[in-house]
Amino acid sequence: xxxxxxxxxxxxxxxxxxxxxxxxxxxxxxxLKVALITKSLLGKAHTVMAEGGAAAAMGNVYKExxxxxxxxxxxxxxxxxxxxxxxQLHAQESPxxxxxxxxxxALFDRTKDGKIQQRDFGGHLYARLAxxxxxxxxxxxxxxxxxxxxxxxxxxxxxxxxxxxTNDDGSVAxxxxxxxxxxxxxxxxxxxxxxxxGGVGKSWKFTSNSWESTGDGHAMALWAGAELQEMECIQFxxxxxxxxxxxxxxxxxxxxxxxxxxxxxxxxxxxxFDYVADMFRAETAESEDEADRWYDDHSAGRRxxxxxxxxxxxxxxxxxxxxxxGSPHGGVYxxxxxxxxxxxxxxxxxxxxxxxxxxxxxxxxxxPMEIGPTCHYIMGGVRVDxxxxxxxxxxxxxxxxxxxxxxxxNRLGGNSLSDLxxxxxxxxxxxxxxxxxxxxxxxxxxxxxxxxxxxxxxxERENGENPYAIQHDLQELMQAxxxxxxxxxxxxxxxxxxxxxxxxxxxxxxxxxxxxxxxxNLATDLPSMITVSICAAQGALNRRESRGGQxxxxxxxxxxxxxxINFVQRxxxxxxxxxxxxxxxxxxxxxxxxxxxxxxxxx
Amino acid sequence: xxxxxxxxxxxxxxxxxxxxxxxPKVEGEVILDVIHRIQATTAPDLAVRWNCKAGKCGSCSxxxxxxxxxxxxxxxxxxxxxxxxxxxxMRTFPVIRDLATDVSFNFEMARKVPAFNPIPKPEEGYRMQxxxxxxxxxxxxxxxxxxxxxVCHVIRDHEENKPKYAGPRFFIRYAELEMHPLDTNDRRExxxxxxxxxxxxxxxxxxxxxxxxxxITDNAIIPLKERVVDADFDPVAWLGRKILRRTxxxxxxxxxxxx
Numbered sequence: 001x002x003x004x005x006x007x008x009x010x011x012x013x014x015x016x017x018x019x020x021x022x023x024x025x026x027x028x029x030x031x032l033k034v035a036l037i038t039k040s041l042l043g044k045a046h047t048v049m050a051e052g053g054a055a056a057a058m059g060n061v062y063k064e065x066x067x068x069x070x071x072x073x074x075x076x077x078x079x080x081x082x083x084x085x086x087x088q089l090h091a092q093e094s095p096x097x098x099x100x101x102x103x104x105x106a107l108f109d110r111t112k113d114g115k116i117q118q119r120d121f122g123g124h125l126y127a128r129l130a131x132x133x134x135x136x137x138x139x140x141x142x143x144x145x146x147x148x149x150x151x152x153x154x155x156x157x158x159x160x161x162x163x164x165x166t167n168d169d170g171s172v173a174x175x176x177x178x179x180x181x182x183x184x185x186x187x188x189x190x191x192x193x194x195x196x197x198g199g200v201g202k203s204w205k206f207t208s209n210s211w212e213s214t215g216d217g218h219a220m221a222l223w224a225g226a227e228l229q230e231m232e233c234i235q236f237x238x239x240x241x242x243x244x245x246x247x248x249x250x251x252x253x254x255x256x257x258x259x260x261x262x263x264x265x266x267x268x269x270x271x272x273f274d275y276v277a278d279m280f281r282a283e284t285a286e287s288e289d290e291a292d293r294w295y296d297d298h299s300a301g302r303r304x305x306x307x308x309x310x311x312x313x314x315x316x317x318x319x320x321x322x323x324x325x326g327s328p329h330g331g332v333y334x335x336x337x338x339x340x341x342x343x344x345x346x347x348x349x350x351x352x353x354x355x356x357x358x359x360x361x362x363x364x365x366x367x368p369m370e371i372g373p374t375c376h377y378i379m380g381g382v383r384v385d386x387x388x389x390x391x392x393x394x395x396x397x398x399x400x401x402x403x404x405x406x407x408x409x410n411r412l413g414g415n416s417l418s419d420l421x422x423x424x425x426x427x428x429x430x431x432x433x434x435x436x437x438x439x440x441x442x443x444x445x446x447x448x449x450x451x452x453x454x455x456x457x458x459x460e461r462e463n464g465e466n467p468y469a470i471q472h473d474l475q476e477l478m479q480a481x482x483x484x485x486x487x488x489x490x491x492x493x494x495x496x497x498x499x500x501x502x503x504x505x506x507x508x509x510x511x512x513x514x515x516x517x518x519x520x521n522l523a524t525d526l527p528s529m530i531t532v533s534i535c536a537a538q539g540a541l542n543r544r545e546s547r548g549g550q551x552x553x554x555x556x557x558x559x560x561x562x563x564x565i566n567f568v569q570r571x572x573x574x575x576x577x578x579x580x581x582x583x584x585x586x587x588x589x590x591x592x593x594x595x596x597x598x599x600x601x602x603x
Numbered sequence: 604x605x606x607x608x609x610x611x612x613x614x615x616x617x618x619x620x621x622x623x624x625x626x627p628k629v630e631g632e633v634i635l636d637v638i639h640r641i642q643a644t645t646a647p648d649l650a651v652r653w654n655c656k657a658g659k660c661g662s663c664s665x666x667x668x669x670x671x672x673x674x675x676x677x678x679x680x681x682x683x684x685x686x687x688x689x690x691x692x693m694r695t696f697p698v699i700r701d702l703a704t705d706v707s708f709n710f711e712m713a714r715k716v717p718a719f720n721p722i723p724k725p726e727e728g729y730r731m732q733x734x735x736x737x738x739x740x741x742x743x744x745x746x747x748x749x750x751x752x753x754v755c756h757v758i759r760d761h762e763e764n765k766p767k768y769a770g771p772r773f774f775i776r777y778a779e780l781e782m783h784p785l786d787t788n789d790r791r792e793x794x795x796x797x798x799x800x801x802x803x804x805x806x807x808x809x810x811x812x813x814x815x816x817x818x819i820t821d822n823a824i825i826p827l828k829e830r831v832v833d834a835d836f837d838p839v840a841w842l843g844r845k846i847l848r849r850t851x852x853x854x855x856x857x858x859x860x861x862x
Contacts (some may be wrong), residue, residue: 030782041652042710043747044660105783107736107743132740138659139743150718157710181699210654244631250657355657358631358676441663457764468643512648515615516700537656 079409183514
């Protein structure tokens with residue numbers, strides 16, 4: 001065997017989406033030795049799929065906007081399960097993070113007086129999303145990518161991290177990975193590690209997520225001793241494509257509704273007026289006339305109900321379809337064609353226009369879109385300190401979708417891109433501080449050889465199961481039993497089936513060689529996919545209430561007591577990836593009085 | 604529905620051959636869906652690069668019946684009925700395995716672009732007019748699928764040209780920076796001397812394959828060629844133009860009273 005490739009760094013960042021790149025920029029600007037590791041090519045991460053914009057209370061369109069309003073919107077959107085301090089930091093710092101992108105070359109859409117333009121989105125009281133048409137994620141990722149290049153950060157592309165390495169005292173020591181093109185293994189020793197690995201959506205059948213969203217960071221953190229929370233809180237974006245079947249789940253931006261699009265059932269009715277929860281009644285329009293006045297002038301009417309937070313809209317669509325008022329392919333209609341000019345639609349929503357024209361043969365300037373909920377985002381993740389993004393494992397940090405707390409039980413649209421920037425930077429700063437305080441670290445060779453053997457096992461095993469078959473069964477199970485609406489018996493059944501899938505993963509085999517072999521790559525993703533699925537099902541079983549991204553048919557209301565609790569998960573019995581996971585309720589941090597006032601005023 | 608015959612090139616840098624896969628047709632599918640079904644059933648190790656499956660990330664570039672296409676945006680029902688579909692890796696880049704190619708040439712070229720270097724930030728922040736940012740925004744729609752690079756005859760069958768030719772993807776990047784209202788770096792000499800702008804003879808193949816419909820030749824390469832030779836390469840005139848543009852915009856801004 002040839003000698004294994006090995007590198008030494010101060011800080012390694014796993015994942016090169018918005019959060020990972022922002023963390024890398026921060027650590028590199030501090031003069032540290034930094035590696036950015038991604039399992040795809042640079043610039044292809046899931047951030048590129050973000051469409052509508054980045055929320056920041058810059059007040060460019062409505063001067064009344066400020067961080068307190070943004071903070072309040074975020075907490076209410078998250079049904080108050082958020083870590084209040086994260087929501088506060090996010091609201092306070094996101095404007096600076098957006099302006100910073102301009103200094104690095106980003107070209108946002110402009111207002112008439114030359115400032116950054118801001119658009120309306122669900123759950124945000126004011127037009128708040130800085131954007132570039134409907135391709136804001138691409139702008140963010142390209143800007144960060146170009147910044148990474150200009151700072152000369154070492155980038156490891158198509159390099160899949162399989163495990164974190166730890167020291168005897170439990171602190172993080174680095175990671176082991178393989179190059180996807182060659183299948184060769186590579187180790188990194190690092191004083192600090194930032195997880196920015198994104199989400200978990202690939203465990204569901206209908207998802208807006210790409211193959212990458214296999215929960216690698218969530219699972220690796222858990223295996224290394226970190227805690228997860230809110231894993232039951234999964235956002236089903238209300239508007240995914242439903243037809244043709246092969247594109248089912250692909251995202252349709254909330255910007256369609258922000259720019260005037262409305263939801264209709266098979267009877268042509270704007271049904272969202274029937275689904276306004278008490279919490280949002282005071283600020284939501286009562287009639288179509290009132291709602292339509294609001295688009296041009298927010299003081300002329302209250303918000304259209306189509307712009308309620310995503311969990312509310314997704315559940316309403318689900319109810320309409322169940323009541324038999326759905327579209328032919330099991331969705332409802334999203335109509336902007338009858339409400340805005342073709343020219344407006346093509347200018348504001350160019351990607352949506354092309355997406356529907358090319359994939360579904362639908363001209364959205366003439367016809368309504370057929371849409372339905374799609375698994376989109378996990379609010380849950382690594383339990384972190386608000387200020388530093390530190391996990392309970394010394395030296396291990398998490399930011400973006402891999403972390404929890406910021407969005408509570410439901411994320412508002414537009415808060416993800418700003419989250420990436422705010423907490424990517426904070427994770428990068430804190431990881432740098434930690435790395436500077438540490439002497440050199442070394443990696444444990446026994447761990448490395450165990451993990452490499454574990455990863456190679458599917459290639460060496462003959463006549464085992466096809467990894468695609470296991471993935472397929474997992475996706476069917478999670479879609480059916482841990483989907484948008486859950487109940488006790490189905491969750492119990494899901495956990496039983498997941499135990500079976502766990503056993504099947506132990507018997508997976510991959511044919512072919514190590515070089516660019518998707519079957520083998522999938523086999524190495526399955527342990528994390530199963531792990532996060534178990535966490536989601538366990539959390540959902542324990543949270544006996546409906547709140548944000550957790551809806552229980554058997555517990556349809558929010559329980560005020562459970563609103564004060566995080567369900568925290570830990571792996572018991574060491575670092576093996578198929579070991580049992582415990583769930584324990586832990587009290588949510590209480591908001592200080594000066595912030596509580598903001599919510600009393602709102603009533 | 605009927606079947607579809609896929610002729611997929613399989614192999615690595617040491618050579619390869621076509622393999623035929625006959626798959627049942629499914630309504631509404633794109634070529635990437637068919638490739639995924641081949642993986643899930645008969646060839647789990649069939650290498651293909653993809654991510655978003657929605658035409659936004661530019662990962663799944665390959666050649667379908669000899670033409671560069673995104674596998675995720677090519678519908679089966681738009682290809683000739685009843686004929687086999689040939690899928691090959693991009694020809695301009697070294698193959699890694701099957702349909703996945705080594706596109707590192709592009710990342711090396713990206714590293715050679717002198718970074719964005721803005722004017723100092725005014726107290727009240729940068730102001731730009733929509734009409735001024737739109738020129739750059741067109742180029743920033745680029746999803747880096749590298750199909751323009753793949754189709755460009757300057758490098759498609761001329762490995763020897765690669766070190767001295769940035770290619771259409773990076774000409775639009777240079778054009779974007781050249782037209783950026785805030786940037787101060789002058790990259791024109793670099794583009795002419797080292798990046799091979801003159802080797803492009805505007806056959807527009809790049810524009811034709813661009814999945815984002817960026818007018819690469821008309822809006823980026825031709826204006827860039829003009830600017831490179833403009834005013835006898837007079838740096839004072841160039842600077843004057845940049846400043847003048849900004850002065851004009853500032854007076855426009857002054858005319859607009861924020862409410």
